[in-house]
Amino acid sequence: MFLTEYDQEKVLEQERRDSERRGERRGFTKGFDQAREQTAKTMLMDGKPLGEIIKYSCLAEDVIRGIAEKIGAAIA
Numbered sequence: 001m002f003l004t005e006y007d008q009e010k011v012l013e014q015e016r017r018d019s020e021r022r023g024e025r026r027g028f029t030k031g032f033d034q035a036r037e038q039t040a041k042t043m044l045m046d047g048k049p050l051g052e053i054i055k056y057s058c059l060a061e062d063v064i065r066g067i068a069e070k071i072g073a074a075i076a
Contacts, residue, residue, distance in 0.1 A: 040064050044073040 040057040044067065053064050068075050 037063075037067060040067050041071060041073075044068050044071065044075070047074075047076050049076045 036057045036059055040053050040059055040063075043053045043056065044064070050061065050064065053059070054061060057064065059067075065075065067073075
């Protein structure tokens with residue numbers, strides 16, 4: 001015996017909403033990552049020390065070194 005009635009339209013609508021929500025999270029994460037990279041770029045261009053860039057951008061050292069290489073900035 002089923003305790004609830006199966007409503008296919010309701011289930012599909014919920015799946016669609018969940019999918020959209022996951023897409024929004026991916027967009028938010030991508031934007032957040034871009035902001036962290038921009039912070040690192042700005043700090044590299046300003047000649048800030050590596051430790052400070054790591055602290056404020058929350059990026060790993062190898063990621064920051066890759067960004068520095070890409071933009072031609074020296075790491076202090």
